[in-house]
Amino acid sequence: MLTDRQCKVLKLIVEKYIKDPIPVGSKSISKALKCSSATVRNEMSSLEEVGLLEKTHTSSGRVPSEDGYRYYVDHLMEAKKMTGEDMLKLQTVFHNQQLALSDVIVKSLQVISDMTNYTTVVLGSTSHENLLKQIEVVPIDDVSMIVIVITDRGHVEHKNIRLLDVSLDEVKKTVNLINNLIAGTPIDEVSAKLEYEVKPIIGKYVKQHEQLYNAFYHVFSDFTNQEVNIVGKNKFLSQPEFSNVEKIRTVFNKLDSPEIIHSIEEDDDNNIKVYIGSESKIDDDVTVIKTRFKNGNQEGTLAIIGPKRMEYDRVVAMLEYMKENIER
């Protein structure tokens, strides 16, 4: 258990280091604690012993360890009210009645990314949560047409397909069959239903059913299994801990990897969760802060991704504000 003063020391170090990424010396925080630097040094080495602080070399100042950040986030950080300025910028987006919710979310995350210099992410519903609402087909020329797939949650995808020697009537028949037979099915089960419920029927009533079946099968099997929207990736380029290209490359590759991004919402805790450093699965110097939201049948995950040395209190306040505003 930490003493009261140790908490203060840790808090001061974390907050100072977040402001300015240079190791914190004992002298620089001794005044704030109303005791001498020697005392602070003693406290510092206790904190180092329990693994909350680290040194970059024998005689350097201290830097928070991963556990140090964790302790700060879990016990020391004060719930910060959003500043009026931050609030104002977001409100103008939220109060735009014209925009659909999903657009409001994306817009406000853009605003947040610019305000904070961190990367932001929206993950929509996954494909097993999205139900097929209807499909539409629009012919473009003799051989190609566009298939548009719409889900009950308003997710839209379209795909260009080529059909040689298939008459438009046959296509329309197939579309109607699909809409009548399997609307309401979770997207990721559509392929299966297509095979077992639609294929036998169009086999009987539709010419060129092979070609048509294959085309539609591909449309659904290529359906993106999750809507992902990442805003402000480049913000990483102005963070001091990402000043070497190697590191940037690994981070960017991770951000481009669906598995990694997907894993952000693995645990479906409804509260705000903070993944620090190695917990983030992106890089030891990266922190991910995320929350789920739900409004009617719109649901998904918001995340803010930045350096481990992140303004935790500010970001948490922002995410709370976002969640609150989305959910009503």
Place this chain on the structure above:
Amino acid sequence: MLTDRQCKVLKLIVEKYIKDPIPVGSKSISKALKCSSATVRNEMSSLEEVGLLEKTHTSSGRVPSEDGYRYYVDHLMEAKKMTGEDMLKLQTVFHNQQLALSDVIVKSLQVISDMTNYTTVVLGSTSHENLLKQIEVVPIDDVSMIVIVITDRGHVEHKNIRLLDVSLDEVKKTVNLINNLIAGTPIDEVSAKLEYEVKPIIGKYVKQHEQLYNAFYHVFSDFTNQEVNIVGKNKFLSQPEFSNVEKIRTVFNKLDSPEIIHSIEEDDDNNIKVYIGSESKIDDDVTVIKTRFKNGNQEGTLAIIGPKRMEYDRVVAMLEYMKENIER
């Protein structure tokens, strides 16, 4: 006018430097020219005098200047046949009958980006070339619906709109009116037509026409004026001339800027064009190689973006191959 030997020297230097980005010394190319390093040095300083070569410092080897690359591309580079391996990888994409042309293009550019380690770009038709084909509306819940806009070239966009207290019937009336009255209009003129041709009519026949008009007006005014597809931006991160983050930041910001990307197709020359260094408008160390393509009413621009120190012959060969295959 350059002598024969000067051409050889320049060519050797460019090609050697492209392989390995260290300044080229006289000795290293003297054997290939069957003369002494002193002779090469003389030729080199002539080439420097006319601005085709540069030194990084007084006693360094030579590096091609921007003009040097230009001269190489315009006069020295040999039309290279694609290697069998390169060809094979692209053919498997092109020979996929299932895919629509636009998908084939994107897929093959992904392949090219991976093969070359450069960034690739497809620019679709611009909004004044795309004609409105039809719009569709799908209601999602009481207040929101999705408007889907389809152009004659198969470009699809959709937008979520919110309409309070507007009945579905009124919406459908409006949609029908729009489809009947202004289908066939270039997308970037739709907003105007909407105002002068549709607004007066729905004003008479449709309730809540204000709200409806505004909503559709926004749908079209937000229409992306150009389909842009950039693949493999991260490839820049493994190019040695982009090893500092500052540079990466400026390049990435440029690549994210619609104006810059749009400017690639400013000149509508149908042949392959090479923009070297400052000509690229992206960075002095960047080269853009592009060509237009056209197949039926599908047209657009392909570009490959990489370091100035690019494998020009290989890239040009690939673009030629792409253009040829797309156009038939």
Place this chain on the structure above:
DNA sequence: ATTAGCACTCGTATAATAATAGTGCTAGTA
């Protein structure tokens, strides 16, 4: 016209030095 030879230049690498900001520890004090 070409080339061998040599003085010269400049970048890179290595080592030596000093300055500085920090630590840990000891001994003394409230």
Place this chain on the structure above:
DNA sequence: TACTAGCACTATTATTATACGAGTGCTAAT
């Protein structure tokens, strides 16, 4: 017992000196 002043010690950073080497430009000889 808890704190602190003081000091020896350590590692980083910046600066300077030195040597090395790859390359050039020029001159004189072929």
